[in-house]
Amino acid sequence: MAASLHAGTGRLEGKVAWVTGAASGIGLACAQRFTAEGATVVGLDLHETEDWKRSFDGAAKLVCADVRDEDAQRRAADEIVAEHGALDVVVTAAGVAAGGPAHLIPGDEWDRVLAINLKGTYLTCKAALPHMIRQRSGSIVTVASVEGLEAAEGGSAYNASKGGVVLFTKNVAMDYGRIGIRANAICPGFIDTPLFRSIFDLEAMAEQRERTRFQHKLGRFGKPEEIAGAALFFASDDASFVTGQALAVDGGYTAGKSIGVTEKMGLV
Secondary structure, three states: OHHHHOOOOOOOOOOEEEEEOOOOHHHHHHHHHHHHOOOEEEEEEOOOOHHHHHHHOOOOEEEEOOOOOHHHHHHHHHHHHHHHOOOOEEEEOOOOOOOEOOOOOOHHHHHHHHHHHHHHHHHHHHHHHHHHHHHOOEEEEEEOOHHHOOOOOOEHHHHHHHHHHHHHHHHHHHHHHHHOEEEEEEEEOOEOOHHHHHHHOOHHHHHHHHHHHHHOOOOOOEOHHHHHHHHHHHHOHHHOOOOOOEEEEOOOHHHOOOOOHHHHOOOO
16 A cells, blocks of 8 residues: 555645654655655654655755744745745644543643644644745645544543644635635544554553554554545645545544444454
8 A cells, every 4th residue: 555655646746845743654654745746845843763864865854843933933934935936735744642631631731732733733834824825825734633523531632732723724724715725634543653652552552552443444543654645635736626624534433433243243
């Protein structure tokens, strides 16, 4: 599957794309796919990773900055336009996870999650939008979560941040659509990324990992490349009449809850 997902067809030829959280996971997969499709890609992340180095070997620029830093985000967007003449696509893949019910999660942890996931998304868009307004065109692709569509136990801060991303994206679509700017959210299911493994590879999470996998109707966790495929659709002209949408790319996770009946019917 990965090979076919990376087969470039030139769908972003000549486009300039900015991807946050680009050094690993979903952001890296988007940067790789967009490059294969002909885009000039600039990434933003806290630091360069070996995966980024292996993927691009200096062929794509990575800005090392924090998405919570408004000035750094503005400078990054301005420099992209100064160097490449345009900013056509933005993907906001930077994010963190944190758990805990509301009465237990520390206030500073709540603030950290909301600041990175929600405010970081807002600041990226705020930096990019003046350039897209001047162009009267652009595609913004935010990365939310299935937990932005429905709640999950113990995910108060994360759920709130991703739900906020979904509605913020719809607001951007409403405010800027008439000048040619589209905005859509991708809501991934549970995707096998370094962030995912840092949580679900813990021995204490073995049972929860299996329960979560079972709720994906395709019987497996997703791959970053599969989210990149959805991001490519939103970024490309194939989605020229699509805006304000929140697309679940989740292997059927939000289709409904499984209780094991399919196993009794032999449909496994």
